[in-house]
Amino acid sequence: MSIQTRVLADGVWVTRNIDIQTILQHNREQQLPKAPMTCSSSAPSVGVLSRTLVQSPKWTWIIPARIRHKDRNDVVFIGDSQVQIKELCPDGHLEEVAVKSDFPSRILHARVIGLPRKDAPSGLDAYIKKESDDDFFITDDADTSMSDFADNFVLKRIPPHILVLSLECGSLLFMFAYFKGDGTVDFMSSLYPMSHDQAKLDMPGKQIAVDSQSRALAVASSESAFTIYALHSMSKLRRDIERHDVPGDVAFLPVKQERSLEVDGIILKMEFLHPPQSDSDNVILLLMVCKDCKSRLWIYNWHSSLTLDYVERQGSKGLELDPSDRLPLLLIPLKIALTFLLVSRSTMSLYTGVLPGTFERVSFSPLPSYPPEDQTLIEEALLCTSWARPARTEKFSFGNDCVYICREDGSLFYVEIDKSYKGLVKLTAPCGRVRGPVNTAFAILDFEVDHPADLIVVAGDMSIGGLYMLPAAQRELECIETISDWTPVTDFVTVSGAKPNPKPSAQPGVPVKEQISAKQERLFACTGKGNHGSITEIRRGLEARVGTVLSYVRGVNQISSFTDPQHPGILLLCSFPLHTDVLHLSADLKAIEQINDADVPDLDLDSRTFAAGFFRNLLVQVTEHSIHISNVYPSQFKPEIPGVSRKFADSDMILHASINSLTSSILIVVRKETRFELRLVRCVFEEGSVGLIDIGQPSVIADVPSCLSTILIAGNLYALVGTAASDLQVFCCDAVGGITRCLTLGAS
Numbered sequence: 001m002s003i004q005t006r007v008l009a010d011g012v013w014v015t016r017n018i019d020i021q022t023i024l025q026h027n028r029e030q031q032l033p034k035a036p037m038t039c040s041s042s043a044p045s046v047g048v049l050s051r052t053l054v055q056s057p058k059w060t061w062i063i064p065a066r067i068r069h070k071d072r073n074d075v076v077f078i079g080d081s082q083v084q085i086k087e088l089c090p091d092g093h094l095e096e097v098a099v100k101s102d103f104p105s106r107i108l109h110a111r112v113i114g115l116p117r118k119d120a121p122s123g124l125d126a127y128i129k130k131e132s133d134d135d136f137f138i139t140d141d142a143d144t145s146m147s148d149f150a151d152n153f154v155l156k157r158i159p160p161h162i163l164v165l166s167l168e169c170g171s172l173l174f175m176f177a178y179f180k181g182d183g184t185v186d187f188m189s190s191l192y193p194m195s196h197d198q199a200k201l202d203m204p205g206k207q208i209a210v211d212s213q214s215r216a217l218a219v220a221s222s223e224s225a226f227t228i229y230a231l232h233s234m235s236k237l238r239r240d241i242e243r244h245d246v247p248g249d250v251a252f253l254p255v256k257q258e259r260s261l262e263v264d265g266i267i268l269k270m271e272f273l274h275p276p277q278s279d280s281d282n283v284i285l286l287l288m289v290c291k292d293c294k295s296r297l298w299i300y301n302w303h304s305s306l307t308l309d310y311v312e313r314q315g316s317k318g319l320e321l322d323p324s325d326r327l328p329l330l331l332i333p334l335k336i337a338l339t340f341l342l343v344s345r346s347t348m349s350l351y352t353g354v355l356p357g358t359f360e361r362v363s364f365s366p367l368p369s370y371p372p373e374d375q376t377l378i379e380e381a382l383l384c385t386s387w388a389r390p391a392r393t394e395k396f397s398f399g400n401d402c403v404y405i406c407r408e409d410g411s412l413f414y415v416e417i418d419k420s421y422k423g424l425v426k427l428t429a430p431c432g433r434v435r436g437p438v439n440t441a442f443a444i445l446d447f448e449v450d451h452p453a454d455l456i457v458v459a460g461d462m463s464i465g466g467l468y469m470l471p472a473a474q475r476e477l478e479c480i481e482t483i484s485d486w487t488p489v490t491d492f493v494t495v496s497g498a499k500p501n502p503k504p505s506a507q508p509g510v511p512v513k514e515q516i517s518a519k520q521e522r523l524f525a526c527t528g529k530g531n532h533g534s535i536t537e538i539r540r541g542l543e544a545r546v547g548t549v550l551s552y553v554r555g556v557n558q559i560s561s562f563t564d565p566q567h568p569g570i571l572l573l574c575s576f577p578l579h580t581d582v583l584h585l586s587a588d589l590k591a592i593e594q595i596n597d598a599d600v601p602d603l604d605l606d607s608r609t610f611a612a613g614f615f616r617n618l619l620v621q622v623t624e625h626s627i628h629i630s631n632v633y634p635s636q637f638k639p640e641i642p643g644v645s646r647k648f649a650d651s652d653m654i655l656h657a658s659i660n661s662l663t664s665s666i667l668i669v670v671r672k673e674t675r676f677e678l679r680l681v682r683c684v685f686e687e688g689s690v691g692l693i694d695i696g697q698p699s700v701i702a703d704v705p706s707c708l709s710t711i712l713i714a715g716n717l718y719a720l721v722g723t724a725a726s727d728l729q730v731f732c733c734d735a736v737g738g739i740t741r742c743l744t745l746g747a748s
Contacts, residue, residue, distance in 0.1 A: 054538075055082045055101055058487045059459035062443040065112040065161040067176045068097070068185065075445060075457065076163060078110045083163070085177060085185070088445055091589060092455070092480050094467060098177060098185040105169035108205045113174075113214040113254065114161035115234055158234065158241050162254065166205025166219060170194050172229075174254050190252045194219065195227050195260050209285065211272045212333075215304045216283050217255075223266045228285070228300075230257040230308050259308040263298070265291030269331040273354070276337040281305060284355060286340065288331060289318065295326040299354060315357055322361060325349050329384045334401045336419055343384050343405060350417070350424050362424050370430040372409040374531055383408050385461075386442035390454045404456070406442045410434040412456070412470075412477070431470060432477035436463030436532050460485050463532035485528075486536045492525035550592050552583075560612035562619065571595075573621070575609040580623075602630030602643040611666075613659035615683045618643075618690060620666065622657035625650070627666060627681065629690055646681075646692045656708035660717060665733065666692075667719045669705045676701040678708075678719060680733050696738010699731060718742070 061078040068074055073088040074097070082101035086094040158176060165173040175189040194204050207226075209218040214234075220226035231254050240252065269288040275281075287298040296318035302311045321342075330343040339352040350362040371379050386406045396402075399419035404412055412434070416427040434456075441459035453472060459465040465483035527536040558575040568587040573580060582595040582605065597605050607623035614620065621628040630643040648654070648670070655676070656669040664683040669676060677698035684691045703723035710733075711718050719731040719739070730743040 055079070055099075056487045056489075057459075057483075057485050059441045059465075059485075060107070060439070061110045062441045062457055062459060063110060063112055063163070064443055064445050065114075065163060067112075067159050067161050067163050068178065070160050072159075073446060075443070076110075076112075077441075077459065078107060078165070080106050083107075083165070083175070088455075092467070092469070094457070094481060094483075098187070100175070100187050103165075103167060103173070104171070104191075105167045108166045108168055108203065109208045110166075111164045111208045111210045111217075112161050113164055113210055113217065113231060114159075116213055158238050160234075162237075164208065164210070164217065166208055168203070168205075170204055172205070172219065172255075174252070188252060190254070192253065192255055195258055207267065207270050209270045209272050211283055212274055213304075216272070216285070218270055218272070218285055220263075220267045220270050220287075223263065225260055225262050226267065226270065226287070227258055227260045228308055228311060229255050232256050257308050259311060261300070261311070261313075263287065263289055265289040265296075268295065269328065271331055271333045271340065273333050273340060274335055274337050284338070286331075286333070286354070288321075288328070290326070293326070295321045297321060297351075297354060297359070301355065314355065319354065319357075319359055322349065322363070324363075330387055330405070332387050332403055334403075334417060335389075335397055336399065336401055336417065339417075341403070341415070341417075343387075345383065346380075348415075348425075348428075352424070364423065364425045365428075367405065367407075367413045368428060368430055370407075370411050370413070370433075372411065373433065374409065377409055382411075385438060386440045388442055388444040388456075390444045391446055404431070404444060404454075406438050406458070408437055408439070408461070410436055410438050410458075429475070431475045432468075434458050434460075434468060434477065435466060435479070435482075436460035438465075441465070455480075457483075459483055460532070462488060462529045486525060486538065487527065488529065490526045492523060492538075494521045494523055496521050550585075552592070553581075558609065560609070562612075562614070573603075573609055573612050577608060580605045580607065580609045600630075602628060602645075604628055604645075610654060610668075611657035611659050613661050615661060615664045615690075616685065618683075620659055620683070622654060622659070622666065622668065624654050625652070627668075627692060629683065629692070642689070644690055644692065656705060658708045658710045658719070660710045660712070662712060663717050663735070665710070665717060667708060667710055667733065669701065669708050669721065670698070676703075676705055678705075678721060678731060678739055680719075680739050682735065695733075695735060699739040699741060701729065703727060 056079075059077045059079050063076045063078065064074070065076050066072055066074050067076060068085065075086045075088055075094060077084040077086060081103060082099060084099045085097040087097050089095050159178075161176070163175045165175065167173055171194060172192045173189055174192065175187055177185050177187050180186050204221045205219050206222060207220045209220075211217070214231060217229040217231055218226060219229070237252065237254060266289065267287060268290050269286075271286050273284040273286050275284055281304045283302055283304050285300040287300070289296055289298055297320075298318045299314040300311050301314065302308070324347045325342050325344055328342040328344045330341075332341040332343065334340055336352070338355050339350065340354075342349045342351065344366075346366055348364055348366055350364070352360050352362070367384070369379065372382065384405050385408045387403050388406075389401070389403050392400075392402065400417065402414065402416040404414055406412055410433045412431050414427065414429050414431045415425065417424055418426040437460060438458050439461040441461075443457050445455040445457055454470045456468045456470060456477065457465075458468070460483070462485065464485055466479050467481040467483065468477040468479055470477055523538045525536050525538060526533065528534050552574075553576075555576050556574045557577060560573040560575075562571045562573075564571045564584060567584065570585040570587075572583040572585055572592075574583060580603070582600055582603065583592055584595055585592050603619075603621055604623050604626060607625065609621055609623055611622045612620065615629070617631075619630045621630070626645055626647045628643065628645045651673060653671045654668050655671055658667045659665075660667070664685075666681040666683070668679050668681065670679055678701055679698045680695040682693055682695050684693055701721060701723070703725040705721050706724050707722040709720045711720060717733040719733055721729045721731065723729065726746070728745040729741065730745070732740045732742045734740065
């Protein structure tokens, strides 16, 4: 006697027969006492890496979806085993928000359900984010705003969009993000197993289609059957969320009903079509099925208020397609009712009026010639891999539609369809190319701009991706930001860095701990493919990206930035070799202007600035011969504290300076005749006044100093002085005793 069961083997659910004796033997083994585990007292020096430390930045889909909040312009990057949320910032760059990678199996496909986006009533509104949910989304019977932050759990409303993932283990995962009480982002998900008929097929969930109003969801594999899921409205899900106070108790289940239907053939494509405005409650599902070397259209429709038992297929044999459309690369449902576009290798066809049982086919020339940059590629052999629809005005969308089509070499084409135009297809034109090959990770984003433009984001196919701006009436893309991709890694090597062997020297009687330098290793890899292959160094840290670029006079040696106390924006102290300029940078980082000297009388703008900082909202400026403290925030002190300045002798020239705000200390390197001194100056606050005093005696620096910095270690202030002789001299700075030499580290 045996029992049939399903197990997960190599990421695929398979059916196996297990006899009773095997089950009993397994139970007996679990009941036996386990031997105590012994561990080694020391970790081995060599081991086998068995855990993923860094997920590869390979993205399969990019979906603009506000899955956190209606006012967060999120972009979701989906890979094989991870989902990353990035936010499109006002400066036009993508900022990483959160990552989720603890999925039970590989991700096969991804779509978004939720509130559909409204067409903007005017041209400018098509590109400006709206603060009101009613302005930006087609709402249902409840408001979609999020409540104020609570102490631990602030999820009182679901966001406008929910991400749907089909997993290789045979389940659907519904997921969105929310803000926790501490301001961090967490994920809420609901796992829904597919039907038994769907789960037993090969690669269930390979295809997903979502109704334009998120009333239904269709999931299919490669052949034999597909499943339709009726979905709850967003208001119903919102009410379920509102009844709970903690994440673990939230009943989050978008599926209302499901029904599996058989298909006699191979499912090539599957999409929902837009219904006519006169019958907007009708749900229309289109399947393209291939059998006996012929492709047919199977159309299913039903009323959204009825159950899935009323789903009907139009016709018994379907609608046979033209042989040139038998194996299309893309099926693009248009916003024009009952209309879709088929893109094949050599033709493009427009089908309209498919619901009554017949259809009208309009065939037009393929995409215009646009030779690839890579001369080794043949243009006729290149395939179209993805498409995306940009935001347009409400007036344009009435009877019109437009899409961008991306070719695998990175070339973009713009296609515009006009219902009143003879032949329907009004325009097909190339509009530039991205820097590398592209697969399915391609999307158009909503962005605040001063003039109409489309913001395009792509993730390269084994090459670098990027964020591109395409201004209106132009055919050249402007790269705003690059998106790295160091896959595939064909080989890698670790390179050991130089291991310094410092010989510390110290003054007698001063304890010095032996300095041990850890050996650093760098990781280099062979990445990419073809012309886009490269040697990549994989590093860990914070990424710095160029934001706003503003032109100014050349020759700036140093810049210090502070918040402007009187106007929104930032104050910049720009130090030149012979003077200092004060600039005001606007809050949107787009405009810059110079401030007159009379507006900042307490600052010395006729000298070079070596350091600037704040002591209790008092601005400190160190120049070549003086130290200035000015009160730029007079409202912070009652009564107002006047500024103070200290000038040095003409023979004393300050070469370097460092300010430590925590200890109100100023360290300066002074050249006095033929020698160099390190001095410690403290800022002392008394009732209604502030002063500067010297602490201890100056310490002589043996060599020519080249740089100066300060650091706090265990509450003690240390000064680090670098010299032209490649030595690092360390000084201890005491508030009472002054400066004491501690350590000298040489380069040898």
